[in-house]
Amino acid sequence: MRKKITDFKEKLYSENPLFRVAVACAGGVAIILILIFIRNVLCFESTDDAFIEGHVIPISPKVPAHVMKIRVADNQEVKAGEVLVELDDNDYEVGYEMAKAELEAAQAEAEQARRDVERYKKLDAHDEISKQQLDRAVLRGRTADAQVDAANARVRQAELDVSYTKIFAPIAGHVTRKSVEEGAYVQTGQPLMAIVPDAKWVVANFKETQLTRMKPGQKVKIKIDTFPGKIFKGHVDSIQRGTGARFSLLPPENATGNYVKVVQRVPVKIVFDEPPSKQYSLAVGMSVVPEVQVRGS
Numbered sequence: 001m002r003k004k005i006t007d008f009k010e011k012l013y014s015e016n017p018l019f020r021v022a023v024a025c026a027g028g029v030a031i032i033l034i035l036i037f038i039r040n041v042l043c044f045e046s047t048d049d050a051f052i053e054g055h056v057i058p059i060s061p062k063v064p065a066h067v068m069k070i071r072v073a074d075n076q077e078v079k080a081g082e083v084l085v086e087l088d089d090n091d092y093e094v095g096y097e098m099a100k101a102e103l104e105a106a107q108a109e110a111e112q113a114r115r116d117v118e119r120y121k122k123l124d125a126h127d128e129i130s131k132q133q134l135d136r137a138v139l140r141g142r143t144a145d146a147q148v149d150a151a152n153a154r155v156r157q158a159e160l161d162v163s164y165t166k167i168f169a170p171i172a173g174h175v176t177r178k179s180v181e182e183g184a185y186v187q188t189g190q191p192l193m194a195i196v197p198d199a200k201w202v203v204a205n206f207k208e209t210q211l212t213r214m215k216p217g218q219k220v221k222i223k224i225d226t227f228p229g230k231i232f233k234g235h236v237d238s239i240q241r242g243t244g245a246r247f248s249l250l251p252p253e254n255a256t257g258n259y260v261k262v263v264q265r266v267p268v269k270i271v272f273d274e275p276p277s278k279q280y281s282l283a284v285g286m287s288v289v290p291e292v293q294v295r296g297s
């Protein structure tokens with residue numbers, strides 16, 4: 001049986017030139033695939049533990065008040081300086097008017113104190129009053145000036161409180177996590193929403209054994225799961241000086257109990273060479289597969 005199969009193969013190979021070509025092509029393809037695999041293993045480092053990252057700017061009020069108007073919607077694009085929320089400013093306007101009235105009263109007291117000092121100095125020049133009376137007048141003048149400074153500060157604070165009733169976007173981006181509603185009473189520092197700027201980057205958590213030849217500036221091919229077939233170009237920006245486990249909420253304490261060695265992962269920041277066009281809407285947290293060219297770059 002084996003002899004018949006061998007004779008058939010030899011006959012097929014010798015009498016059919018197409019078969020010989022097919023075998024040669026298959027062998028060539030196999031060699032090419034092996035070379036590509038070896039090249040990728042030697043020249044590239046990749047991981048699927050990578051995600052899109054970006055700044056998340058929390059928006060909170062600086063003064064407590066009722067929400068009068070919300071001028072943005074979920075996921076809306078906003079510009080820097082655009083009004084996001086308007087708070088009830090009636091109480092703060094009243095406080096501002098009271099502060100101005102207190103300032104005027106303090107200025108009047110200070111003016112009267114200055115006049116008294118001038119008058120007491122003239123009397124002292126003719127020895128018509130004691131030095132103690134002059135010193136008291138000068139002290140009252142300094143106290144009145146200090147009260148004017150304090151009243152000015154209260155007016156400035158009242159102006160700031162009124163301005164804080166309008167909450168502006170500190171940076172351009174998109175509104176996310178909006179949790180405020182009109183009519184609600186909000187406290188100082190309460191999260192109302194967040195803004196995610198357009199600038200994005202990739203944080204890839206490579207195994208420590210993959211960092212041997214990795215360094216800043218190396219080229220990176222960035223593949224985002226949301227956009228299959230599209231390859232973005234980037235480069236390694238920096239490598240964190242510590243593993244992810246070291247900066248976790250409860251870092252491992254290896255000096256206690258039994259020890260089992262675990263390969264650690266180190267976050268690597270990868271930035272895009274050019275900002276992706278608006279047709280590729282990148283969201284923080286999207287899954288990424290980066291390939292870092294650690295040789296031949």
